[in-house]
Amino acid sequence: MQIEPGALLKQINYPADLRNRKESELEEVCKELRQYIIDMVSVNGGHFAASLGVVELTVALHYALNTPYDQIIFDVGHQAYGHKILTGRRDVFETNRLLGGISGFPKREESPYDAFGVGHSSTSISAALGMAVASQYKGETDRQHVAIIGDGALTGGMAFEALNHAGIEKSNLIVILNDNCMSIDPNVGALKEYLTSMTTSKTYNRFRDDVAAVLTKISEIGPDAFGIVKKIEKAIKGSLLKNSNLFESLNFRYFGPVDGHDVNKLVKTIEDLKHIPGPKLLHAVTIKGKGYALAEKDQTKWHAPGLFDKITGEIKKSTSDKPQPPKYQDVFGHTIVELAENNPKIMGITPAMPSGSSLNIMMAEMPTRAFDVGIAEQHAVTFSAGLATQDLVPFCNIYSSFMQRAYDQVIHDVALQKLNVVFCLDRAGLVGADGPTHHGAYDIAFMRCVPNMTVSSPMNEEELRNLMYTAQLDKKGPFVIRYPRGNGVMVDWKKPFKEIPIGKGRKICDGEGLAVLSFGHVGNEVVKAFKELAEKGIHPAHYDLRFAKPLDEAMLHEVFKKFDKVITIEDGTITGGVGSAVLEFMSANGYQAQVIRLGIPDQIVEQGEQKELWQLCRYDATAVVEEIVKLVKPIKADFMVG
Structure with missing residues (x-):
């Protein structure tokens, strides 16, 4: 047009x-x-x-x-x-x-x-x-x-x-x-x-x-x-x-x-x-x-409405008749209310993003326990730290790229004092059309190097709920939960809460030839890739790390004792990310293996649709298939005789 x-x-x-x-x-x-x-x-x-x-x-x-x-x-x-x-x-x-x-x-x-x-x-x-x-x-x-x-x-x-x-x-x-x-x-x-x-x-x-x-x-x-x-x-x-x-x-x-x-x-x-x-x-x-x-x-709704009919004002939505999985942010919004109803210590904090983070749900239902502090990320973190000193459990919800602005407060005001602040990092990973100023590329790397810090990421909506539930229990120290922009993968997501042991991953499937270690939502790209690989007769193992810090060392010992080819995949920078953490473990424990790290490369990634950018950075399902095929079936050169 x-x-x-x-x-x-x-x-x-x-x-x-x-x-x-x-x-x-x-x-x-x-x-x-x-x-x-x-x-x-x-x-x-x-x-x-x-x-x-x-x-x-x-x-x-x-x-x-x-x-x-x-x-x-x-x-x-x-x-x-x-x-x-x-x-x-x-x-x-x-x-x-x-x-x-x-x-x-x-x-x-x-x-x-x-x-x-x-x-x-x-x-x-x-x-x-x-x-x-x-x-x-x-x-x-x-x-x-x-x-x-x-x-x-x-x-x-x-x-x-x-x-x-x-x-x-x-x-x-x-x-x-x-x-x-x-x-x-x-x-x-x-x-x-x-x-x-x-x-x-x-x-x-x-x-x-x-x-x-x-x-x-x-x-x-x-x-x-x-x-x-x-x-x-x-x-x-x-x-x-x-x-x-x-x-x-x-x-x-x-x-x-x-x-x-x-x-x-x-x-x-x-x-x-x-x-x-x-x-x-x-x-x-x-x-x-x-x-x-x-x-x-309605200025909030029309800040970035998507496609719409300029005459009628009708905002165009998906025409799929199938029930769609919810956005991760909405799972957070409903879950924090559910947790807060049973735990009077829980408070919600966001710097000017109540609708973007879905904390507006809690603000409507529990106005004395949820705070929009304005565009002030540093204040949001230290305000949360102050709440934590008084035996409350603040859930500080900040977009991953905006958390970069409050890094000193994370270290100085929270981690050094071992305060139980739960950092929910929305928009982690590549966010799409907003581009490089908004990509949440660096939080794994800059959070996992901080002492006293727990760094986690859910593979689906149920895991997000369980990580939030785990984080509000009687824990010591800051707790990061990172999750991406957009929809998850589970339509039936509201499951009973289960505590996840800190630093404990899970085996998605056993296999042979090589192992894939995924961190967070991008593990679903691995699941898609494995369906295609099965048709080719290739059956690798898949492990969901869940924690970048502390790592599940028992699971990693199992991996490196069994496999000499390992692929790590994350929706974050590979420089200092979870793949680097796995390499550090391998080196410290004397293992030798071929490790391929997939994730955001050491370069600025421009704007585009999320799936386009995953493909561009080579950690979508297609890239996973190609990397695994190269590892398990090396291409052999044909030589002509005569």
Whole structure:
């Protein structure tokens, strides 16, 4: 299906083309850009509501600034679709998030307009400040640097660290606060309440526009007048809001709140900000999902809805009549409630991902025992550690790639103190279309090297339930349970709980010739492969490790005494992963065997469907068959005689 851009958008290939349009045409450009995003995402999928909410802001920035010389840094990047379409990627936008296509997030190697690669939140101000200081050092005093950060991302501690530093620099830095009261789920916390008070203060908003206009005119007189203006403006804002302005207390000049959907007003404001020295913050109020009524009404659902009918709003789902296995995240969500009903010590914690992790189920049923702490992974871990010191059992649910941000807290605040925090690492392994910023490739390697740590992974939904049950018993030390994005393999998954001995694997089937040691859900690819191998008369053994730490040494002794060919397979990096752990065991115990490790290679894996990426990295069922055939039936060269 060929999707055509509107008449004006068709003529805009790069921001220079946009800047050649009349300012009176910008509203129509925004209308066409918003419609193009709706058309494209409805048939190709991807993030949706966030980009609709910043259409006017995106157009205004590229119109008022000299991009790419002036640099725009998006936070997280969910909202960058309009930016990509305006910066030379309109005609390839249908490949967004596909294998071999463009990334769903800003990416430096993809375009000079993508000033900084992003996929995790709260990084924009730090990056923009670094660029601004560099420009100042190089004498590029006319160069602008803009960080666009949402009110949800602003809860991340790194954003406050950057604001604190930026306040003492004199660089050309503009921070645009995209205030829509949302990240993926509704924002929480005191900062949200503070921003709401700023946007709803009738007294402040009644005086804001007139006072700002007068003060701007006075400031044009000269540097002395500018200093007076700053003092007058600060006093007025402080008195009208009945408290000091948070951002101005950090030495930022604060402007707003402004209507984030008034493109002409945004253009004028940004052009004015370019001529004001030092750090500035523009507070823009927007609506996530703007221009698509259903997305405005249910912003969480329409953050990334998948394919949908743009007319009716019907989200397209699988047409299979067969009952489907549940998502691992939903098994977690229902199981933690079931466990918590019987164990009053259990608490649930997530950093801004209640729907993504399915902790929202517990939050609805047990609101005093489940916490969304905002985009603050480090705080989530240490908050969990604090709960654990008081004899509670916190289940801290964080996406695997986001856990990377809290690694020091895992070591310093949990492991060193042997606290019983259960880390449920959702989206472990290759996640698919979100790509390298979201792949959970490294958690096995970085968790198994931490003392006092248990590292486990279920092969199916029943094992996930049993590992969660085991972890909440009277154990000592942190306990990791990693599981992938997407569906499991069991339709009838709700089985009675059973304790799993720590460090105990299981034999899936006995065999001959070689053994395959799998870790986690990827073991199901081995099961598929064995069905095909059986038709070839090949019958290897299959063991489910279940624990990367501690390893089931008794089971490994059995393996290496019986087999001299071993394959390990994991949905994680093979550098330092569970295959490496098996090699370490083999070496330490004097065994000799040919060990083939399958998993994520030592390279950055781009976006694509999960199954495509498993195939690309060669640890899907087909790759397992091919590796085993090579090992048990070596190809012999034919020699011609004569």
